Amino acid sequence: MATRTIGFVGLGNMGGPMAANLVRAGFAVRGFDLDPASLETAKAAGIGIAGSVPEAAAGAEAVVTMLPAGRHVVEVWSQLTAAVPAGTLLIDSSTVDVASAREAHALADARGCPAVDAPVSGGTGGAKAGTLTFMAGGSEAAFTAAEPILKAMGRSVFHCGAAGAGQAAKICNNMILGISMIGVCEAFALGEKLGLSQQALFDVASVSSGQCWSLTTYCPVPGPVPASPANTGYKPGFAAALMLKDLRLAQAAAGTAGASTPLGAEAERLYAAFDGHGHGGQDFSAIIHMLRGPGEQP
Ligand code: NAD
Numbered sequence: 001m002a003t004r005t006i007g008f009v010g011l012g013n014m015g016g017p018m019a020a021n022l023v024r025a026g027f028a029v030r031g032f033d034l035d036p037a038s039l040e041t042a043k044a045a046g047i048g049i050a051g052s053v054p055e056a057a058a059g060a061e062a063v064v065t066m067l068p069a070g071r072h073v074v075e076v077w078s079q080l081t082a083a084v085p086a087g088t089l090l091i092d093s094s095t096v097d098v099a100s101a102r103e104a105h106a107l108a109d110a111r112g113c114p115a116v117d118a119p120v121s122g123g124t125g126g127a128k129a130g131t132l133t134f135m136a137g138g139s140e141a142a143f144t145a146a147e148p149i150l151k152a153m154g155r156s157v158f159h160c161g162a163a164g165a166g167q168a169a170k171i172c173n174n175m176i177l178g179i180s181m182i183g184v185c186e187a188f189a190l191g192e193k194l195g196l197s198q199q200a201l202f203d204v205a206s207v208s209s210g211q212c213w214s215l216t217t218y219c220p221v222p223g224p225v226p227a228s229p230a231n232t233g234y235k236p237g238f239a240a241a242l243m244l245k246d247l248r249l250a251q252a253a254a255g256t257a258g259a260s261t262p263l264g265a266e267a268e269r270l271y272a273a274f275d276g277h278g279h280g281g282q283d284f285s286a287i288i289h290m291l292r293g294p295g296e297q298p
Helices: 015-024 036-044 053-057 070-083 098-111 123-129 140-151 165-193 198-205 240-257 262-279 284-292
Strands: 005-009 028-032 062-065 089-092 115-117 132-137 154-161
Touching: 005 015, 005 053, 015 028, 015 036, 015 062, 015 123, 028 036, 028 053, 053 070, 062 070, 062 140, 070 089, 070 098, 089 098, 089 140, 098 115, 098 165, 098 240, 115 140, 115 165, 123 132, 132 140, 132 165, 140 154, 154 165, 165 198, 165 240, 165 262, 165 284, 240 262, 240 284, 262 284
Parallel strands: 005 028, 005 062, 062 089, 089 115, 132 154
Antiparallel strands: 115 132
16 A cells, blocks of 8 residues: 655644654655754654655645644645645644634635644643644544544544634633633642641542542642652643643634633733743643742742
């Protein structure tokens, strides 16, 4: 059987290991990135190196993009749709605003290319391990074509609806995550002031109605969950700056859609303050230091 070829644009912290998993799954991958260091790492992982976006896409049945923000995706998809034949599948896995995702879909539609927005949850660890969750938006036919490619890079793949639905699911999920992490941090900060041990609070809340992922998988204090970033000096994990990016996307979408999200707005304000204090590179659970109050910064 002929080897199936995939183009990949954006070989950074997420895209590099995702493209490497496509190689492991038996695809021929040709990648492009503006950053020479990312290209070197990709080459060592068996990815063929292209000199431009059109070169990465040449002869590929599908092209995956994994880029920083909406403007990069629209720019790269403009180049892609000018270069590829109709029928080439386009997949964007970056986290971007819903409006840019729909603009990219419109470019693909005009070229006759099936397309999905398929952002991910799971971070760099999930990208390396191939355990990402993909949430996809696009037509049934585009999703069916994309599913086997996404499954080669992740564990769970969901079709959330039409164009932009994947990005909508991503920002709604991460708004829950930002708010719940702040709630868990506040509970630990209050418990400490009340003389309650962190382990006792964890033991009760993790099997009670306060139970949530931010507590049981990503506990923001060292000890109760040995694998959480709190045990390794709050090294990300999921950086606070990326959480702020996603909360900003959620607020922009809420503004456009006329949704009321007061706790989402407050979470954005708190993560902006944390980032403004120079902690954007720490894991997002490190916000507990700011929430404990002045004098208890890391
Ligand atoms: P990154 O900055 O490490 O990688 C992005 C790459 O895109 C860079 O290597 C950059 O050089 C390249 N790039 C930018 N413009 C380009 C262009 N025009 N042509 C070719 N390459 C270009 O970022 P990342 O951490 O890999 O994140 C990528 C996306 O995934 C972002 O949208 C992010 O929000 C999302 N995401 C990240 C995580 C995470 O934990 N890092 C988790 C979930 C989602």
